[in-house]
Amino acid sequence: MDRAETSARIAALIEPFNKKGIEVADATRFTDDLEFDSLTVMDFVAAIEDEFDIIISMNQQAEIENFGQLVDAVVKLKG
Amino acid sequence: MSDTTDLFSKFDPLIKMRSDLLATGVTDPFGLVMERVISPTVAMCNGRETILLGTYNYMGMTFDPDVIAAGKQALDDFGSGTTGSRVLNGTYAGHKAVEEALCDFYDMKHAMVFSTGYQANLGIISTIAGKGDYIVLDIDSHASIWDGCKMGDAEVVPFKHNDIEAMEKRLKRIPEGAGKLVVLEGVYSMLGDIAPLKEMIAVAKKYGAMVLVDEAHSMGFIGPNGRGVAEEQGCLDDVDFVIGTFSKSVGTVGGFCVSNHPKFEIMRLVCRPYVFTASLPPSVVATATTSIRKLMTAAEKRAHLWDSSRTLHKGLTDAGFQLGTTEPQSAIISVIMPDLERGAMMWEALLREGLYVNLARPPATPANMTLLRCSLCAEHSAEQVQQIIGMFTRAGQAVSII
Numbered sequence: 001m002d003r004a005e006t007s008a009r010i011a012a013l014i015e016p017f018n019k020k021g022i023e024v025a026d027a028t029r030f031t032d033d034l035e036f037d038s039l040t041v042m043d044f045v046a047a048i049e050d051e052f053d054i055i056i057s058m059n060q061q062a063e064i065e066n067f068g069q070l071v072d073a074v075v076k077l078k079g
Numbered sequence: 080m081s082d083t084t085d086l087f088s089k090f091d092p093l094i095k096m097r098s099d100l101l102a103t104g105v106t107d108p109f110g111l112v113m114e115r116v117i118s119p120t121v122a123m124c125n126g127r128e129t130i131l132l133g134t135y136n137y138m139g140m141t142f143d144p145d146v147i148a149a150g151k152q153a154l155d156d157f158g159s160g161t162t163g164s165r166v167l168n169g170t171y172a173g174h175k176a177v178e179e180a181l182c183d184f185y186d187m188k189h190a191m192v193f194s195t196g197y198q199a200n201l202g203i204i205s206t207i208a209g210k211g212d213y214i215v216l217d218i219d220s221h222a223s224i225w226d227g228c229k230m231g232d233a234e235v236v237p238f239k240h241n242d243i244e245a246m247e248k249r250l251k252r253i254p255e256g257a258g259k260l261v262v263l264e265g266v267y268s269m270l271g272d273i274a275p276l277k278e279m280i281a282v283a284k285k286y287g288a289m290v291l292v293d294e295a296h297s298m299g300f301i302g303p304n305g306r307g308v309a310e311e312q313g314c315l316d317d318v319d320f321v322i323g324t325f326s327k328s329v330g331t332v333g334g335f336c337v338s339n340h341p342k343f344e345i346m347r348l349v350c351r352p353y354v355f356t357a358s359l360p361p362s363v364v365a366t367a368t369t370s371i372r373k374l375m376t377a378a379e380k381r382a383h384l385w386d387s388s389r390t391l392h393k394g395l396t397d398a399g400f401q402l403g404t405t406e407p408q409s410a411i412i413s414v415i416m417p418d419l420e421r422g423a424m425m426w427e428a429l430l431r432e433g434l435y436v437n438l439a440r441p442p443a444t445p446a447n448m449t450l451l452r453c454s455l456c457a458e459h460s461a462e463q464v465q466q467i468i469g470m471f472t473r474a475g476q477a478v479s480i481i
Contacts (some may be wrong), residue, residue, distance in 0.1 A: 039446060040220055042237065046245065054251045057213070057234035 026068025196324030271411030
């Protein structure tokens, strides 16, 4: 699966959590820009995991701060 | 010369939240001092006799005459402390005796006692799940479970509270051959709800996971023999590790893990929070042993505590309060407050009425709720429970919550 397609699918999954309608780009940060709290993170991660049938452990989540890093991580996890 | 970065600046938001709260004039809910403790259910607070409804002293063992006598005897016979690790000079006859009492209580082969319940979770979880293993745990797990995960090297995968399907999806995706540990609690202490352990453990076993259940808030009370929610639901045999504490129903301090795992004893050499700390004082293990043995036959107390839980739950529901569970599921009745400020006002109004409960606030609470957490004691009389309902009703009206 290529990066552009993964990026588009993740962007679609962010929509319901993007309460302020922030424009999402690779540099968009989940905590600082999208203002995700821990509960939102859990629901959002669950949505990504279900969509791609992967596990993103908390250890891996700790390394992911922005949208671009998440897309890269998912691409890598999907192999 | 560069300026010093104040390492405390990260606490500024919390310092502000706290000073804003205190500026409203409320008594500091986290600064209560009990001047004198009269019984498991009554203490003097601010010079006033106060009913205790937030102590986790579920079985009221703290003033049991046999328990007190055992502690005094051990102080005389063995001194005030061991000054040593369990694996060096800190194992006395009393430490072996309390582990035997736990084996008898749970009908399990192995028991290992830690200096606190916090250390029991910290030690067992961080030690048994290592690099490349996966810990699958409920998102509402206690801080000691999270800290155990953080201290170890395993991959940590949380799932939505009590959600069997969410748990199964995560177990299914774990790479083949990886070690798996599912961590659950019998009673979740914030809302006082229980886990569907029977179903969850069946799923965990289907995927070849080992199961650890923290029964801190159910020991002594839930289940025919007080062994906890897993016993109540008939699945204790499928639990690999039960974690518990002496600081609730047992009425002192300490933590433990019981297990039937054939290699369990090696934990005593590899579990750092067990090895690198001093063992419990002789008086503490003596009181714990006596208390645990008495809890084995405390069926009448358990029945009375269930009666109190049902009465309080119904009384508060009828008064118009919103509770954490629609049915009483444990000895914890959690009252949901609209926000922290009114929660603190209500907490203070109750204290003025002569009632102490726990104020719980984010981040310790699920979904950022502010809770007034009530934990009942088997020593609360039916009359005290009625008094408590009256106090809640008056306080709730005074601060316009009901």
